[in-house]
Amino acid sequence: MARVYLNSCIDKYNDNCMTPVDAAVLKLMLTEMQCKVTDECLQLFGGYGYTIEYPISRFYVDARVQTIYAGTSEIMKEVIARSMLGK
Numbered sequence: 001m002a003r004v005y006l007n008s009c010i011d012k013y014n015d016n017c018m019t020p021v022d023a024a025v026l027k028l029m030l031t032e033m034q035c036k037v038t039d040e041c042l043q044l045f046g047g048y049g050y051t052i053e054y055p056i057s058r059f060y061v062d063a064r065v066q067t068i069y070a071g072t073s074e075i076m077k078e079v080i081a082r083s084m085l086g087k
């Protein structure tokens with residue numbers, strides 16, 4: 001679902017019709033999914049997953065910042081909500 005939405009946004013971007021709301025939905029959905037996936041992968045590694053000797057801990061940290069920088073998930077939700085409420 002995420003890949004299909006990403007591809008549709010790329011098409012919109014190339015056609016100069018991608019909106020800030022499209023971007024907010026895309027960032028919110030993909031970055032939250034990235035966090036969920038890396039969290040589950042880290043869990044699979046058990047205690048080793050937490051240690052910096054294994055790349056999965058780095059993937060987890062790198063994923064975690066995605067929902068913070070370039071606009072946090074909460075701000076993405078605000079952008080989306082405002083568009084739905086017309087405010």
Ligand SMILES: Cc1cc2nc3c(=O)[nH]c(=O)nc-3n(C[C@H](O)[C@H](O)[C@H](O)COP(=O)(O)OP(=O)(O)OC[C@H]3O[C@@H](n4cnc5c(N)ncnc54)[C@H](O)[C@@H]3O)c2cc1C
Pocket residue numbers: 065068069070071072073074075078
């Ligand atoms: C590694 C890294 C690189 C960065 N690179 C850049 C860069 O190149 N250029 C740049 O300009 N900035 C950059 N930033 C800054 C980044 O964009 C901000 O950290 C981000 O926008 C969040 O702002 P803040 O840290 O001030 O958090 P705050 O705005 O203080 O937010 C703290 C918490 O409160 C929540 N919150 C805030 N307002 C609301 C609201 N209205 N409703 C609900 N919840 C809310 C947030 O979602 C968050 O959970 C970078 C940050 C990091 C960590």
